[in-house]
Structures are given as structure tokens and as C-alpha cells.
Amino acid sequence: MTSILAVDDSPSMRMLLRSALVSQGFVVSEAEDGVAALAWLENNAPTLLITDINMPRLDGFGLIEAVRAQPRFRDMPILVLSTESSAEKKAIARRAGATGWIVKPFDTEKLAAAVRRVTH
Amino acid sequence: MTGDEIQQIFFQECDEGLSAAEAGLLLCQAGAQDEETINTIFRAVHSIKGGAGAFGFAALQSFTHHFETVLDRVRSDELALTPAVLATLLAAFDTLADHVTAIRGQDAAPDDAAILARLQSLARARDASPADTAAPIPPAPATMPDAGFDLDALLAGLNAAALPGRPPWRVIVRPEAAALAGGSEPLLLLRELKAIGGRIVDVDTGAVPDLDRFDADGAYLAWTFEVPGAAEKAAIAEIFDFIADDCAVSITAADEDMDGVCPSDADTADAVSGAAALPAPALDEVAAAAVETVPPAPPTGLVAERRGAERRAQDAQTIRVDLDKLDRLVNLVGELVITQSMLSQRLLMRGLGSIDELGDLDHLTRELQDSAMSIRAQPVRWVFSRVPRIVRELEASTGKRVRLEVEGEATELDKTVIERIGEPLTHLIRNAVDHGIEDPARRIAAGKPAEGRLRLSAEHRGGRILIIVSDDGAGIDRTRVLAKAVEKGIVAPDARLSDEEIDHLIFAPGFSTAQQVSNISGRGVGMDVVKQNVLALGGRISIQSVPGRGSTFTLALPLTLAILDGMIVSVADQTYIIPLTHIVESLRPAAGAVKSMGNGQHVLNVRGTYLPVLAVAEQLAIGASSPDPSSAVLIVVETEVHGQAVLMVDAINDQRQVVIKSLETHYRQIDGVAGATILGDGRVALILDVESLVAHRAAGADRIAA
Known part of the structure; x- marks a missing residue:
């Protein structure tokens, strides 16, 4: 069972993401920003983390860094889901420890394919 | 949750984003901006852009993209927030609000050409380095009506190629045949190469198979790019860093070798494989297509600690309900209130008024009523x-x-x-x-x-x-x-x-x-x-x-249009309700407290102030003559317009909440009467419109209802 934590400050985006992922048979939890995600991760360990970049309190870059700093999440795939696609931002995400980058808006099938590839 | 419902939520988010952005802009206008203010504005616009893309609102997406680009420059201190810049941002905000109205189908899309031109000139203003102008790339440039702006950015990048110095880079990109099937979109990579000034110098079509073996989802082409030497090799590599190993890439200085040779994986001079350095299997970009309808899923989620309770309260989980259903609920609760009060009155008459359950029922009914009312309440x-x-x-x-x-x-x-x-x-x-x-x-x-x-x-x-x-x-x-x-x-x-x-x-x-x-x-x-x-x-x-x-x-x-707290009074054998909000006090006058003015008018001395006394029976023309003021009950009322006055009634019977029934929908509007209600014993009682009663008295009218 693949469980996914979806982090995005936009409720509609979270719902879209949830709908898409649930329809593909994944189990989805949500967090509204980096701080909420870290709090949730204290007691949970999902298969995969999908995060937005621009969020209040703690943005995606900060979240990825904080997650990677924890040994138990060293091997957890982390996908960035953002409207941005600049090499600069991707480089930051990669240095922070992200596994891959998906551009919003996403296509359900392709998102699912991406998730399957990083989680096997 | 259907796609439609999620879209409704997106609309709500747009409204919230708009208020957040506006509040931020107004702070800036007041000279109180800080980093977080600008960030908040940026995030609001950015979120709207994201949703606009997801729900296929191309015009809104395009506009927010340009708006966001300028905000991003302000945010990263590339652009100073001068009054002129702020004026443009405020104007852009107004247009954004119009765009949001438009996507809700409430209005046509606004003409944003003028404001877009202003935003674009800000996006280009002054020290824009090629790297700045190249980013960010809109998610779906092909569908954007005014891709011309981004074209400018590309041109700026290309001009950099003319700079003397390093020879250009030659970049060869060859996606694996199965790359597309794996969820990749090599096109995005090619776009990024273009964004840093690359141009295609050759396309290798040698691998395209015969038609009968052609797989529509296969990738058969290889592209050779020339990227200006001004670009750092690392920057080029970075683009490919983030992709999986289903795409062979080579980056070499153009004058180093190979004229028109497309190397295979084996002889790639400087292949970059995204997976190697990463802690988990790497992934390339997944294409950007609009999301189709989504199947229902229960919206549960992680609710974390919240900051700024009031603002964030809007983010709390909500459910959308048809207004008709709500009104029906409110009406039913209204009927319940009436029935409950009828029941308690009957029990009271039989000497059962003190049983505990009756008090509980009264309490519960009121709470239910408050809850039903609060559902209809909005900030x-x-x-x-x-x-x-x-x-x-x-x-x-x-x-x-x-x-x-x-x-x-x-x-x-x-x-x-x-x-x-x-x-x-x-x-x-x-x-x-x-x-x-x-x-x-x-x-x-x-x-x-x-x-x-x-x-x-x-x-x-x-x-x-x-x-x-x-x-x-x-x-x-x-x-x-x-x-x-x-x-x-x-x-x-x-x-x-x-x-x-x-x-x-x-x-x-x-x-x-x-x-x-x-x-x-x-x-x-x-x-x-x-x-x-x-x-x-x-x-x-x-x-x-x-x-x-x-x-x-x-x-x-x-607070609500459906219920009011009223004092139940009797006047000439009729029962009336006086809204409690008007009542200051009620009293039985001492002998001589009511003074006659001689012309049939009376005044009451209330702690030194003389207030006009209005006989309700006379005002409504229901009694032949007004009772003696000294034996009546006097109610001091406060009005918004005409100050205080005194209503004279025969007796006060009770005080309770009543459900307002419109008189206009059942009969017609009557001056001096605000509506009607059904009492506990089933009788209809009229609710007095104190304001108009006193107003008519002040205007000198003797009677208002003939």
C-alpha cells in the first residue's frame, strides 16, 4: 500500500491531488504547509511525500531539507509539485534532497506513473 | 467531491486570496510593507495561478503569471516598490478581481491589455539579467494568448549568445524510446534549453522506424542544441540533473568535436544521469495537461495548528449546501419554536409548567435555533x-x-x-x-x-x-x-x-x-x-x-430576519408584540406623572425629561378611546431617528422569542406594523413597528392606520 502525504496550502489543489491519487489506488494524507507536514510526519511515515513550493510558514524547500535531515526519511522519495519550472528552482529543490519535479497543472495518469516509478 | 465542487472551493480560495492580496497591498500603500507582506501577496497570486491552470482558466492563468512575475521581482528586491510600481500593482489587483469574477461566469473577461503592458514593462525593467527574464516559464505557454512576452525573454537570452567569449555549448538530447511511456515529457526539457538561449541546430530522425513498427507513444528523435557560451555548463547540466536515466544527454563545447554526429549512449562525452546523485530514483518532469473530471473522494485531511484564528478560520473544512435546504431548515426550526412555546403554554395551564423536561426542551430549542441561524450567518x-x-x-x-x-x-x-x-x-x-x-x-x-x-x-x-x-x-x-x-x-x-x-x-x-x-x-x-x-x-x-x-x-x-425577542402586550383586547430591541423600560405611572398637553396629547416625565405618550390603541385606531394613562402600562421605547417616546398599552403579558412572518407576503404592508407571528395558543399577533409609530407621531399625524 502506497501512502502519500500531499502538502499544499491551497485546499482545492489538495483536493485535486487527493482525488487524482485516490483514484489511482493510493492512500493520501494532507497537510497545508511545511510546518503542518512536519508535525504530521512526527507520528507517521508515508511511502512518498509530494509538496508544493510556495507555502506560508515553511515553504517546500525548507520542508524537504527538514525531512531529509531526519535519518528515517533518508530514502523516502520526495516529489515537488509546482507551477514553477525554472532550472534555478529545480536546482535548489534537488540540493535540498527532492527526488523529482512535477509541473502543475498535472495529469492524473502521468502523476500516477511518476509516483509508481519513484515508489516501485 | 466532484470536479465541480472542487472548482467551487477554488473560487472561494480566489476570494480569500484576493482579500489577502488586497490587505497586503494596502499595507504597502500605507508604507508598512515588510518581506512577509510581499510574500503574502505573492503567494495569493501564485495560488490563484496554480488553480487557474488546473481548472483551465487560460486568461486568468496568463494574467496571474505576469502579475506574479512582477511580484517575484519585488520579492527578490530586483524591483523597488516605488509609488508608481505600487499603483501598477493595485491596478493589476483590480483587474485580477475582475478576472476572478469572470471565471465565475458573472461577467465577461476584463480587457487587460493596458495593465498587462504595464506589468510587462515592470517585468523587464532595469537590471534584468538573462537568467531572470528566462524564469519562470509558464506551465502551458502554448495555450497562452500573449506568449509574445515570453518570446521577448527568449530573445533576451539569445542576445547573450552574441557576447564574445566562450564558444557555444553543443547539447545533444536523446530520449529513450520508452521515455514518453514512463511519464516523461522531453518537450519541457527542450523548452528549458531554449529558455537559457539554446536553439535547435539539428534533429536526428534516423531512429524513426517504419510505419508498421511505429509506436505512437515512442520517442524516436534526438535533438542537437547550441547553447550560448555565456551559459555555465553546470546550469545546462542542472536542467538534466533532475530527470531519470531514460534520456541520454551530452554537453560539449561546440568547437571540440563531432560535426553532425549524434553519439550513442556509449560514447556520450559527458552524460548526465539524474539518478546517480539522488537518494531515491530520479524522475523527470511530468507533462502539463489539464486535469479532467475527478472521481469522488472524501475530503479528510490533516488539520494542523493554525495561525491567526480569524483569517485562517476560512480555511477550516467547509461543506457547501443548497440555500433552499438551509431556508427550509430555518423555517422548520421556526415552526418548532412556535410549537414548543404552544406546548409549554398548555402544560403551564394544566399546572405542569415546572417539570424539568420542559425547561430542557426550551433550552434545546433555543440552541437549535441559534445554530440554525448561525448557519446562515456570514462575515x-x-x-x-x-x-x-x-x-x-x-x-x-x-x-x-x-x-x-x-x-x-x-x-x-x-x-x-x-x-x-x-x-x-x-x-x-x-x-x-x-x-x-x-x-x-x-x-x-x-x-x-x-x-x-x-x-x-x-x-x-x-x-x-x-x-x-x-x-x-x-x-x-x-x-x-x-x-x-x-x-x-x-x-x-x-x-x-x-x-x-x-x-x-x-x-x-x-x-x-x-x-x-x-x-x-x-x-x-x-x-x-x-x-x-x-x-x-x-x-x-x-x-x-x-x-x-x-x-x-x-x-x-x-442579526436575523426570522426571529425577534418581543414583549407581548395587550391593547384593547388585541395582542401585539413590541420588539425588545426598542424597549428601554416599562412602568406603571405614579399619579400625576402623565401630564396632559391639553390637545389630547400627553407627556410623561421620565427622570426630568418629558417624553411624548402614544396610546397604541389610538395610533392603530383599534380602541374607541384611550384608557386613562394613570391606569395603563407605559413602555419607554428608544428609536434610532426620533429618540425616546412612551407607548401606552393595557397590559404586559409575556416576553419571548417570536418567529417573524411577513405580513406583506400574506396580506399587505401596514404602517406601524412590522409583521406578524403565531403565538403559543395559536393566535396571530401583529408585531409593532415602533420606529414608524413614533415617526408618525413626530410628524404630527394623529393616526396612521385608518
Whole structure:
């Protein structure tokens, strides 16, 4: 069972993401920003983390860094889901420890394919 | 949750984003911006852009993209927030609000060409390095009507190639045959190469198979790019860093080797494989196609600690309900309240009034009623959020300067009241700026700051909601108002009116004091219409005005239109309800406290003040003669417009909540009567309209209902 934590400050985006992922048979939890995600991760360990970049309190870059700093999440795939696609931002995400980058808006099938590839 | 419902949530988010962005911009305007303010504005616009892309609103997506680009430059200190830049951002905000209205299908998409040009010039202004102009790339440039802007950015990048120095890079990209099937979109990579100034010099079609072996989802092409030498090799590698190993890439200096040779994986000079350095299998970009309808899924989620309870309260989980269903619930609860009170009255008559369950039922019914009412309540924010824009437009058209202060936006009001209060409120705001606040020169001459102050607030007070609009302008010019009223025949030339009475003349039908009808307030709608609208909602409007100091308009609105706390009184064998909100006190007069004025009128001395006594029976023409004041019950009432007065009734029977039934829908409107209700014993009782009763008395009318 693949469980996914979806982090995005936009409720509609979270719902879209949830709908898409649930329809593909994944189990989805949500967090509204980096701080909420870290709090949730204290007691949970999902298969995969999908995060937005621009969020209040703690943005995606900060979240990825904080997650990677924890040994138990060293091997957890982390996908960035953002409207941005600049090499600069991707480089930051990669240095922070992200596994891959998906551009919003996403296509359900392709998102699912991406998730399957990083989680096997 | 259907796609449609998620879209509705997106609309709500747009509204929230708009208010957050506007609040931030206004802070900036007040000179109070900090990093977080700019970030908040950026995030709001950015979120709208994301949703616009997901739901396929191309025009909104395109506009937010350009808006966001400028905000991003402000955010990263590339662009100083000068007044001119701020003006453009505010104008862009207004257009953004129009775009949001448009996607809701409430209006046509706005003409944003002019403001887009302004944003684009800001996006390019000054020290834009090629890297800056190249990023970020819109998610779906192909569908954007004005991709020309991004073309400019590409051209800027290409110009960098002309710089002398390093020879250009040669980049060869060859996706694996199965790359597309794996969820990759090599096109995005190619776009990124173009964004840093790359151009395609060769496409290798050698691997394309015969048609009968051709797989539509296969990838058969290889591209050779030439990227300007000014670009760092690492920057090019970075683009491919983030992809999986299903795409062979080589990056070499163009003058190093291989003319037209497309190397296979084996002899790739400097292949970059994304997976190697990463802690988990790497992934390339997944293409950007619009999301189709999504299957239902229960919206549960992680609710974390929240910051700024009021603002974030909107983010709490919500459920959308058809308004008809709500109204039905409210009506049913209303019926339940009536039935409950009938039941308790019957039990009371049988001596069973003190049983515990009866008290519990009463308690539960009231709580149920409150809950049902609160479902219909909405924060006045929905109405107040329109005001800053109105003020900005007024500033532009009048040349006046206005600082708007808003308070109490979270105060909740019944949805119907919210919907109907917008127009009167807008008119009051226009009136305050147009007639109240003076132009800067006159203000300075009067020793005031050039910038006028307009305050809009909402608060809960004594079972009512007060919405207050106050300005620090010139105040009401009473000499002119009185002259005008005499001229229009509204008052007699020899009438002696108090200041307060003169102020209220502006609400008289057909009254307009503007020397010439301006294009702002004078739209054929006078203050009388404002008053009528407010009265129709069961509200009151009052004015306090001080010459040279400004005016304050106070709207007192009911919390709900369905229920009121009333005192049940009897008058000449009939039962009436007096709304509790009007009642100051009730008393049995001591002998001699009521004095006759000789003409059939009486006054009551209440702690030194003489108040007019109105015999309700006489006012409503239901009793042959009024009872002796000294044996009656007197109720001191407070009105918004005419101050205090005394209503004379035969007896007070009870005090309780009653469900208001409109008289107009069942019969017709009657002066002096606000509505009807059904009492516990099943009888119908009329609810007195205290305001109009006292108003008619003040106007000198003996009777109002014949």
C-alpha cells in the first residue's frame, strides 16, 4: 500500500491531488504547509511525500531539507509539485534532497506513473 | 467531491486570496510593507495561478503569471516598490478581481491589455539579467494568448549568445524510446534549453522506424542544441540533473568535436544521469495537461495548528449546501419554536409548567435555533471587501485623497442582510467621499491633513449589528440642507427644526444637496433609497454630524430576519408584540406623572425629561378611546431617528422569542406594523413597528392606520 502525504496550502489543489491519487489506488494524507507536514510526519511515515513550493510558514524547500535531515526519511522519495519550472528552482529543490519535479497543472495518469516509478 | 465542487472551493480560495492580496497591498500603500507582506501577496497570486491552470482558466492563468512575475521581482528586491510600481500593482489587483469574477461566469473577461503592458514593462525593467527574464516559464505557454512576452525573454537570452567569449555549448538530447511511456515529457526539457538561449541546430530522425513498427507513444528523435557560451555548463547540466536515466544527454563545447554526429549512449562525452546523485530514483518532469473530471473522494485531511484564528478560520473544512435546504431548515426550526412555546403554554395551564423536561426542551430549542441561524450567518467581510476598490476609484475620479480604515470584518450577519446591504453601503461610502471629505486644498486650509479619513466598522451591540461609516470631512451643511428642504417643500418655511432633524432631512424622498449632480453619488439614487433599503431589512439608520469635523452614519441591522425577542402586550383586547430591541423600560405611572398637553396629547416625565405618550390603541385606531394613562402600562421605547417616546398599552403579558412572518407576503404592508407571528395558543399577533409609530407621531399625524 502506497501512502502519500500531499502538502499544499491551497485546499482545492489538495483536493485535486487527493482525488487524482485516490483514484489511482493510493492512500493520501494532507497537510497545508511545511510546518503542518512536519508535525504530521512526527507520528507517521508515508511511502512518498509530494509538496508544493510556495507555502506560508515553511515553504517546500525548507520542508524537504527538514525531512531529509531526519535519518528515517533518508530514502523516502520526495516529489515537488509546482507551477514553477525554472532550472534555478529545480536546482535548489534537488540540493535540498527532492527526488523529482512535477509541473502543475498535472495529469492524473502521468502523476500516477511518476509516483509508481519513484515508489516501485 | 466532484470536479465541480472542487472548482467551487477554488473560487472561494480566489476570494480569500484576493482579500489577502488586497490587505497586503494596502499595507504597502500605507508604507508598512515588510518581506512577509510581499510574500503574502505573492503567494495569493501564485495560488490563484496554480488553480487557474488546473481548472483551465487560460486568461486568468496568463494574467496571474505576469502579475506574479512582477511580484517575484519585488520579492527578490530586483524591483523597488516605488509609488508608481505600487499603483501598477493595485491596478493589476483590480483587474485580477475582475478576472476572478469572470471565471465565475458573472461577467465577461476584463480587457487587460493596458495593465498587462504595464506589468510587462515592470517585468523587464532595469537590471534584468538573462537568467531572470528566462524564469519562470509558464506551465502551458502554448495555450497562452500573449506568449509574445515570453518570446521577448527568449530573445533576451539569445542576445547573450552574441557576447564574445566562450564558444557555444553543443547539447545533444536523446530520449529513450520508452521515455514518453514512463511519464516523461522531453518537450519541457527542450523548452528549458531554449529558455537559457539554446536553439535547435539539428534533429536526428534516423531512429524513426517504419510505419508498421511505429509506436505512437515512442520517442524516436534526438535533438542537437547550441547553447550560448555565456551559459555555465553546470546550469545546462542542472536542467538534466533532475530527470531519470531514460534520456541520454551530452554537453560539449561546440568547437571540440563531432560535426553532425549524434553519439550513442556509449560514447556520450559527458552524460548526465539524474539518478546517480539522488537518494531515491530520479524522475523527470511530468507533462502539463489539464486535469479532467475527478472521481469522488472524501475530503479528510490533516488539520494542523493554525495561525491567526480569524483569517485562517476560512480555511477550516467547509461543506457547501443548497440555500433552499438551509431556508427550509430555518423555517422548520421556526415552526418548532412556535410549537414548543404552544406546548409549554398548555402544560403551564394544566399546572405542569415546572417539570424539568420542559425547561430542557426550551433550552434545546433555543440552541437549535441559534445554530440554525448561525448557519446562515456570514462575515461582513464579503461586503466590506468591495469597499477599498470603490474608494480607490473615487479617489481617482474626484482627486480627493482618502485613507480607508476597516474594522470588524469578521462580524457575522444573516446572509440575506449581507446580500442586501451592499448597495446602501456603497452609496454611503460614495456619499462620504463625494460630499463629506473635502479636496486636499480645502482640507489643508481648514487645518486638517490633506488625506481624508474614512472609517468603516462593524460590531455586535445589543442584539443588533452596527455598521458605521464615518468621515472626517466637512459635516452636513445644515443651512444649505434646510434651505433646500424648504425649496423642495419638504418642510414649511417657518419650521423650527433641531440640528438632528435637519440632518435627517437628507433621507427625505427627492432630496439631493449636491450643487450639481456629480457622476458619483448622483445616479438617480438618493439617500432616501438608502434609508428605505435599510428599513426594509428591519434596520435603522442614524446620523451624527459635526460641522467641520465630519459625519457618522450608523446602520443598526437585525442579526436575523426570522426571529425577534418581543414583549407581548395587550391593547384593547388585541395582542401585539413590541420588539425588545426598542424597549428601554416599562412602568406603571405614579399619579400625576402623565401630564396632559391639553390637545389630547400627553407627556410623561421620565427622570426630568418629558417624553411624548402614544396610546397604541389610538395610533392603530383599534380602541374607541384611550384608557386613562394613570391606569395603563407605559413602555419607554428608544428609536434610532426620533429618540425616546412612551407607548401606552393595557397590559404586559409575556416576553419571548417570536418567529417573524411577513405580513406583506400574506396580506399587505401596514404602517406601524412590522409583521406578524403565531403565538403559543395559536393566535396571530401583529408585531409593532415602533420606529414608524413614533415617526408618525413626530410628524404630527394623529393616526396612521385608518
